[in-house]
Amino acid sequence: xxxxxxxxxxxxxxxxxxxxxxxxxxxxxxxxxxxxxxxxxxxxxxxxxxxxxxxxxxxxxxxxxxxxxxxxxxxxxxxxxxxxxxxxxxxxxxxxxxxxxxxxxxxxxxxxxxxxxxxxxxxxxxxxxxxxxxxxxxxxxxxxxxxxxxxxxxxxxxxxxxxxxxxxxxxxxxxxxxxxxxxxxxxxxxxxxxxxxxxxxxxxxxxx
Amino acid sequence: xxxxxxxxxxxxxxxxxxxxxxxxxxxxxxxxxxxxxxxxxxxxxxxxxxxxxxxxxxxxxxxxxxxxxxx
Numbered sequence: 001x002x003x004x005x006x007x008x009x010x011x012x013x014x015x016x017x018x019x020x021x022x023x024x025x026x027x028x029x030x031x032x033x034x035x036x037x038x039x040x041x042x043x044x045x046x047x048x049x050x051x052x053x054x055x056x057x058x059x060x061x062x063x064x065x066x067x068x069x070x071x072x073x074x075x076x077x078x079x080x081x082x083x084x085x086x087x088x089x090x091x092x093x094x095x096x097x098x099x100x101x102x103x104x105x106x107x108x109x110x111x112x113x114x115x116x117x118x119x120x121x122x123x124x125x126x127x128x129x130x131x132x133x134x135x136x137x138x139x140x141x142x143x144x145x146x147x148x149x150x151x152x153x154x155x156x157x158x159x160x161x162x163x164x165x166x167x168x169x170x171x172x173x174x175x176x177x178x179x180x181x182x183x184x185x186x187x188x189x190x191x192x193x194x195x196x197x198x199x200x201x202x203x204x205x206x207x208x
Numbered sequence: 209x210x211x212x213x214x215x216x217x218x219x220x221x222x223x224x225x226x227x228x229x230x231x232x233x234x235x236x237x238x239x240x241x242x243x244x245x246x247x248x249x250x251x252x253x254x255x256x257x258x259x260x261x262x263x264x265x266x267x268x269x270x271x272x273x274x275x276x277x278x279x
Contacts, residue, residue: 040217040220041220042224070220070221070224071224072224072227072228073224073228074228074231098213142224143228146221146224146225146228147225149218149221149225150221150222150225150236150239150242153218153221153222153239153242153243153246153259154238154239154242156242156259156260156262157241157242157245157246157262159263160245160262160263160265160266161266163263163266163274164263164266164267164269164270164272164274165270167270167272167274168270168272173274173275174275193259193260196258196260197260197263197274197275198274198275199275200275200276201258201260202254202257202258202260202261203257203258204213204214204256204257204258204259205258
């Protein structure tokens with residue numbers, strides 16, 4: 001395995017486990033047939049994949065780029081077109097499950113792109129995730145991820161509104177949790193969010 | 209499941225959701241309203257807290273607190 005991060009501390013544990021560290025994404029792709037990019041924003045992904053010292057500079061005909069960030073689906077298609085001109089194929093493969101799921105290798109990996117590229121990459125996804133889905137063409141992994149997240153966010157707001165409404169109506173919020181979680185208003189978000197709200201535990205990063 | 213993500217990360221995802229829908233010409237009602245609630249949380253300085261802190265936006269509007277010693 002060959003790794004790179006703009007923050008060397010991030011890759012230190014991998015280097016300790018035997019990974020080779022390189023100074024740029026370009027240098028990583030020069031040594032690898034399959035290169036994973038996982039960053040936070042669309043701009044960062046564009047820089048790592050298409051930038052001056054990016055993957056595209058050294059990727060060779062037949063290589064594969066796995067774009068695992070949650071970014072703009074249309075931008076992902078644009079990255080894939082640019083890579084395609086060099087004979088390099090890309091998959092969009094965003095993940096769900098948080099830092100806890102990543103550490104436990106229980107992530108959901110939601111993949112869009114060519115079936116043959118998916119087949120050639122599936123072993124890497126299975127090393128990270130428990131639920132690996134190939135959902136369609138390029139950009140469809142991202143579309144699916146955004147729809148999943150949208151539902152979770154809407155549910156979170158609805159739950160907060162309902163709890164405060166119930167409190168103003170004189171209900172005990174703990175009783176609201178006890179009743180609703182086994183009734184028709186429950187959901188995965190309800191089960192996850194309400195105990196944290198009741199405990200006033202607002203620490204992010206899967207510390208639940 | 210977006211358990212454990214910060215308000216800022218969800219807001220970024222919402223920007224992707226709503227931008228993508230605009231590009232497709234699809235109306236998104238609840239996602240846009242929801243993003244504004246997350247923006248209220250950001251305006252209140254909750255950027256780096258877990259998404260569960262959305263409860264504080266509604267608590268402040270209603271003048272009550274959920275959980276804690278009173279409940």
